[in-house]
Amino acid sequence: MIGRRFRWVEGQQGLHVVVPVKSLAQSKSRLAPLLAAQDRQKLTLAMCSDILQLLRGSQTIQSISVVTRDAQVAALARAVDATVLVQQADCGLTAAVEAAAAHLARQGADNLLYLPCDVPLLGYQDLEALAHCAGRPSSIAIVPSHDGEGTNGLLCRPPQGFPFAFEGNSFHRHRAAAREANLCMQVLRLDGPALDIDKPDDVERFLKRSAGDPSVGLRTRRLLLDELQLRQEMAGPGGDFARQGFGMGL
Ligand SMILES: Nc1nc2c(ncn2[C@@H]2O[C@H](COP(=O)(O)OP(=O)(O)OP(=O)(O)O)[C@@H](O)[C@H]2O)c(=O)[nH]1
Numbered sequence: 001m002i003g004r005r006f007r008w009v010e011g012q013q014g015l016h017v018v019v020p021v022k023s024l025a026q027s028k029s030r031l032a033p034l035l036a037a038q039d040r041q042k043l044t045l046a047m048c049s050d051i052l053q054l055l056r057g058s059q060t061i062q063s064i065s066v067v068t069r070d071a072q073v074a075a076l077a078r079a080v081d082a083t084v085l086v087q088q089a090d091c092g093l094t095a096a097v098e099a100a101a102a103h104l105a106r107q108g109a110d111n112l113l114y115l116p117c118d119v120p121l122l123g124y125q126d127l128e129a130l131a132h133c134a135g136r137p138s139s140i141a142i143v144p145s146h147d148g149e150g151t152n153g154l155l156c157r158p159p160q161g162f163p164f165a166f167e168g169n170s171f172h173r174h175r176a177a178a179r180e181a182n183l184c185m186q187v188l189r190l191d192g193p194a195l196d197i198d199k200p201d202d203v204e205r206f207l208k209r210s211a212g213d214p215s216v217g218l219r220t221r222r223l224l225l226d227e228l229q230l231r232q233e234m235a236g237p238g239g240d241f242a243r244q245g246f247g248m249g250l
């Protein structure tokens with residue numbers, strides 16, 4: 001647990017963030033048409049690094065927990081003073097968040113904010129918006145993914161007891177569960193964390209959007225453009241990564 005950076009602001013709650021990360025070798029399989037296996041691993045590490053550095057620098061964050069069985073991810077997490085909850089196997093996202101919820105409840109935390117590792121456009125203002133939502137007891141805030149189907153952020157107060165049901169159309173399931181339990185629910189449509197990088201089109205969207213804001217997703221952007229040499233000019237208006245090969249063996 002870390003608590004020293006959190007700065008109390010009236011109306012805001014210090015957030016206890018949980019970032020589950022599956023084994024690098026298993027991550028980002030839907031990007032296989034675009035990136036080779038080694039490059040998908042590098043991309044996951046770069047995105048983890050971006051989000052962990054952002055969390056570390058935010059005064060709205062009270063603790064960071066990374067749930068993983070991957071040694072490289074664990075090392076990255078420890079470097080920013082995050083708590084590493086080591087898993088024996090990749091047993092799915094829901095199980096990973098449930099394990100973190102139990103841990104936080106034992107530690108006496110009064111909230112949990114799930115964030116995936118693949119939202120490099122997440123910014124400080126998004127965390128502030130979430131911190132405002134955490135002010136009320138028995139509350140839920142959900143950040144839907146840009147396609148309106150997935151859950152790219154889920155804030156629960158208290159941390160345990162909500163029926164997490166990730167994967168597939170989880171936004172609708174989480175919203176229905178909050179309504180059924182009569183919880184105070186907010187749906188936060190935040191453009192930055194709404195973009196999770198799952199598919200080749202998402203890489204294109206990320207490069208377009210991050211071009212206007214060098215303060216977010218810096219490591220991810222550098223990796224894609226400089227090291228993996230994806231060509232940014234293809235991301236301009238009318239650019240078409242797939243048809244032009246994107247330079248990566250399509
Ligand atoms: N600890 C842990 N994290 C997981 C597991 N499954 C998914 N995650 C994490 O949950 C978040 C959202 O997962 P996905 O978007 O499905 O991950 P992904 O690597 O894009 O998945 P694919 O493209 O389907 O391979 C990411 O931070 C993942 O690393 C798991 O079994 N254990």
Ligand SMILES: O=C(O)[C@H](O)COP(=O)(O)O
Nearest residue numbers: 150151166167168170198
């Ligand atoms: O929305 C979810 O349940 C998880 O974030 C996984 O969704 P994804 O497969 O769209 O990344």
